[in-house]
Amino acid sequence: MFKEYCESKIPLIEAELSTLLKTDHNIAPKLYDAMQYSLLAGGKRLRPILLMAAAEAVSGEDGKPYIKPACALEMIHTYSLIHDDLPAMDDDDYRRGNLTNHKVFGEGIAILAGDALLTNAFEVVLRQENVPAERLLKVVKEFSEAAGYNGMVGGQVIDLLSENKKVDIETLRLMHQAKTGALFRAAIRSGAILAGANKEEMIALTEYAENFGLAFQITDDILDVIGEAAKIGKPVGSDIKNNKSTYVTLYSLEKAKEMANDAVASALDALKIFGREAEFLRHVVRYLITRDH
Amino acid sequence: MFKEYCESKIPLIEAELSTLLKTDHNIAPKLYDAMQYSLLAGGKRLRPILLMAAAEAVSGEDGKPYIKPACALEMIHTYSLIHDDLPAMDDDDYRRGNLTNHKVFGEGIAILAGDALLTNAFEVVLRQENVPAERLLKVVKEFSEAAGYNGMVGGQVIDLLSENKKVDIETLRLMHQAKTGALFRAAIRSGAILAGANKEEMIALTEYAENFGLAFQITDDILDVIGEAAKIGKPVGSDIKNNKSTYVTLYSLEKAKEMANDAVASALDALKIFGREAEFLRHVVRYLITRDH
Numbered sequence: 001m002f003k004e005y006c007e008s009k010i011p012l013i014e015a016e017l018s019t020l021l022k023t024d025h026n027i028a029p030k031l032y033d034a035m036q037y038s039l040l041a042g043g044k045r046l047r048p049i050l051l052m053a054a055a056e057a058v059s060g061e062d063g064k065p066y067i068k069p070a071c072a073l074e075m076i077h078t079y080s081l082i083h084d085d086l087p088a089m090d091d092d093d094y095r096r097g098n099l100t101n102h103k104v105f106g107e108g109i110a111i112l113a114g115d116a117l118l119t120n121a122f123e124v125v126l127r128q129e130n131v132p133a134e135r136l137l138k139v140v141k142e143f144s145e146a147a148g149y150n151g152m153v154g155g156q157v158i159d160l161l162s163e164n165k166k167v168d169i170e171t172l173r174l175m176h177q178a179k180t181g182a183l184f185r186a187a188i189r190s191g192a193i194l195a196g197a198n199k200e201e202m203i204a205l206t207e208y209a210e211n212f213g214l215a216f217q218i219t220d221d222i223l224d225v226i227g228e229a230a231k232i233g234k235p236v237g238s239d240i241k242n243n244k245s246t247y248v249t250l251y252s253l254e255k256a257k258e259m260a261n262d263a264v265a266s267a268l269d270a271l272k273i274f275g276r277e278a279e280f281l282r283h284v285v286r287y288l289i290t291r292d293h
Numbered sequence: 294m295f296k297e298y299c300e301s302k303i304p305l306i307e308a309e310l311s312t313l314l315k316t317d318h319n320i321a322p323k324l325y326d327a328m329q330y331s332l333l334a335g336g337k338r339l340r341p342i343l344l345m346a347a348a349e350a351v352s353g354e355d356g357k358p359y360i361k362p363a364c365a366l367e368m369i370h371t372y373s374l375i376h377d378d379l380p381a382m383d384d385d386d387y388r389r390g391n392l393t394n395h396k397v398f399g400e401g402i403a404i405l406a407g408d409a410l411l412t413n414a415f416e417v418v419l420r421q422e423n424v425p426a427e428r429l430l431k432v433v434k435e436f437s438e439a440a441g442y443n444g445m446v447g448g449q450v451i452d453l454l455s456e457n458k459k460v461d462i463e464t465l466r467l468m469h470q471a472k473t474g475a476l477f478r479a480a481i482r483s484g485a486i487l488a489g490a491n492k493e494e495m496i497a498l499t500e501y502a503e504n505f506g507l508a509f510q511i512t513d514d515i516l517d518v519i520g521e522a523a524k525i526g527k528p529v530g531s532d533i534k535n536n537k538s539t540y541v542t543l544y545s546l547e548k549a550k551e552m553a554n555d556a557v558a559s560a561l562d563a564l565k566i567f568g569r570e571a572e573f574l575r576h577v578v579r580y581l582i583t584r585d586h
Contacts, residue, residue: 027443027471028450035442083408088400107381108453111404115376116442118408122415123437126430133426137419140433144416149328149409150320157321160401178320 002283006049012064013045016071020124034105034113038078042096047073047187050212050284054191057271057278058201065130066194069139072124073187076147079117080156080183082110089160118147131194139190146186155179167245181213188212188281204270208281211267215288218260221246225253227292260289295576299342305357306338309364313417327398327406331371334391340366340480343505343577347484350564350571351494358423359487362432365417366480369440372410373476375403377449411440424487432483439479448472460538466507474506481505481574497563501574504560508581511553514539518546520585553582 017039026032048070052063063070085092085100087107092100102110125139145151155178158171167175188209192202224239225248239246247256267285271278310332319325341363345356356363378385378393380400385393395403418432438444448471451464460468481502485495517532518541532539540549560578564571 021442023443027447027467028454030454031442031447031450079408083404086401086404088404108379109450111376111379111381112446112450112453115372115408115411116446118411119437119446120441121437123434123441126434126437133430137426137429137433140430141416141419144412144414144419148413148416149314149324150316153405153409153412154320154324157324157402157405160405161321161323174320 002280002287005053005280005283006045009049009052010045012067013048013071013074014040016067017074020068020071020075021120030105030109031112031116034101034109035117037104038082038101038113039075039117041098043074045074046284047077047183050184050187050209050281051191051194053280053284054188054205055195056191057205057274057281058192058195058197060277063191063195066128066191068127069125069190069194070187072121072143073183073190075117075121075124076143076152077183079114079121080147080152082114082117084156086110089156128194135193135196138193142186142190142193146182151178151182152180155182162245164243165245166243169250172245172247172250176217177210177213180217181210184213184216185209200273204273207270208267208285211263211270212285212288215260215263215267215285218247218256218263219288219291221248222253222256222260223291223293224248257289264289295573295580298346298573298576299338302342302345303338305360306341306364306367307333309360310367313361313364313368314413323398323402324405324409327394327402328410330397331375331394331406332368332410335389336367338367339577340370340476343477343480343502343574344484344487346573346577347481347498348488349484350498350567350574351485351488351490353570356484356488359421359484361420362418362483362487363480365414365436366476366483368410368414368417369436369445370476372407372414373440373445373449375407375410379403382449382453421487428486428489431486435479435483435486439475444471444475445473448475455538457536458538459536462543465538465540465543469510470503470506473510474503477506477509478502493566497566500563501560501578504556504563505578505581508553508556508560508578511540511549511556512581512584514541515546515549515553516584516586517541550582557582 021032021035051070051073052066055063055066081095082101084090085095086102093103094100101113105113121143122140125143126136128136147153155175158175159179162171185206188205189202192205197205221239224246225237247259264285268282271281314325314328344363344366345359348356348359374388375394377383378388379395386396387393394406398406414436415433418436419429421429440446448468451468452472455464478499481498482495485498490498514532517539518530540552557578561575564574
């Protein structure tokens with residue numbers, strides 16, 4: 001079911017992303033090209049999918065009407081990838097098998113393409129129709145806090161300052177929570193908010209989201225050790241080679257697998273107040289421990 | 294009156310900016326330091342002042358209650374300065390007599406400090422109380438569009454691609470409109486929106502804002518030729534030395550002065566539907582042609 005669900009949603013998301021920023025007149029066509037280059041470079045589109053799936057869990061109806069805020073999340077995610085790849089950060093030449101943004105467009109344009117994706121994401125959220133203004137404001141708040149200095153950006157700073165240093169488990173957890181977990185959390189909570197979740201549903205989905213983020217990160221670290229290079233898009237073992245602290249290096253492969261399983265179990269448990277309408281959320285978190293990229 | 298008004302507002306703005314992002318626990322203290330370094334590096338604080346003054350023109354009351362969205366604008370302005378100064382952009386070592394952000398904190402942190410200022414600006418707008426949600430959404434839209442790919446970022450791309458090239462007057466005008474004018478426009482329109490401006494007031498203040506932006510840019514170009522280096526914070530004549538196209542190089546000093554005066558006259562004319570409550574807006578645009586920095 002996971003595969004079918006994604007196969008039904010990803011083409012919609014890709015179609016939306018490809019036209020979202022088209023206008024009659026873009027004042028800087030090269031900037032637009034740079035934004036589209038990274039926005040349409042593939043990827044699992046997990047964040048928009050999670051937003052729509054959380055809305056479905058709450059409303060029992062297709063999450064498709066929320067595709068614009070869902071795509072806004074992908075814009076924020078894409079901006080963060082472009083900036084993370086820059087020479088002053090991780091200095092990566094390739095991402096998902098393609099040249100990174102700054103390798104194609106130059107560093108200045110890459111920084112600006114990231115800036116614009118981040119900035120316009122907020123305006124894209126507001127294109128949502130048929131939702132009360134109060135809910136949209138809450139979504140803007142979720143996005144801004146998750147992406148900001150105590151969220152993604154803060155996490156990236158911790159990562160940057162931890163380079164070639166052995167960090168403790170608390171720092172590792174905080175870093176991932178901020179750098180990756182916060183946007184997953186915002187995706188799921190925003191879908192819930194848009195669909196009008198009550199307090200109990202918000203608490204359950206937040207619990208689900210936090211365990212989802214944890215399971216995602218641990219399985220990412222596991223894949224670095226046991227995955228196939230071609231599928232994960234970077235050399236296997238690169239974390240070890242780069243002296244990166246991960247759940248696997250700080251614990252052990254066995255212990256990391258156990259922790260991932262525990263996080264998945266907690267995520268599933270948090271969904272117990274929902275029926276079949278949350279089935280996809282159950283599938284997607286189970287998928288994390290079986291995925292190969 | 295201009296000086297007194299600014300002297301009454303600037304300390305409020307500085308105080309707000311200095312505490313706005315303080316939390317009990319910042320996950321990355323170095324990031325916070327980098328953000329505060331540039332946020333509190335002085336400046337005319339024109340954008341927050343304009344937002345509050347536009348609100349005053351509409352409501353006839355002190356614009357101080359709107360200080361949070363006003364400061365959010367200053368966060369966006371500050372982010373743009375940090376990124377513009379980067380080695381991949383203008384590669385400046387000094388701004389307002391101080392080392393630029395990347396010179397103090399390194400390029401990676403500087404990029405991220407800019408990212409975070411931009412991101413959290415949206416959350417800061419939402420801290421506004423006692424304003425209907427619909428108005429706040431409009432302000433978020435104003436900020437996002439003004440700062441985005443067809444606004445500030447687009448303008449910076451045009452600037453970047455025009456380096457060492459002679460550009461025509463249309464390109465110059467579009468570049469400035471996007472890079473600088475758009476945020477002035479958003480400042481003034483947002484103040485009006487927050488205070489509940491009617492359609493006629495919005496049209497008048499938008500007209501004012503666009504002429505304000507034009508007058509600001511032309512006088513900036515004039516100052517580069519006739520200003521005192523110490524006051525404007527960069528060597529006089531640096532535009533000519535850097536082969537930059539400006540209103541002065543494309544026309545003449547005399548013609549540029551005439552155009553600035555015309556823009557100021559148009560801005561004042563747009564305010565004719567307002568009485569004394571718009572007096573500061575009149576003062577501030579007149580100040581542009583007499584300023585020395």
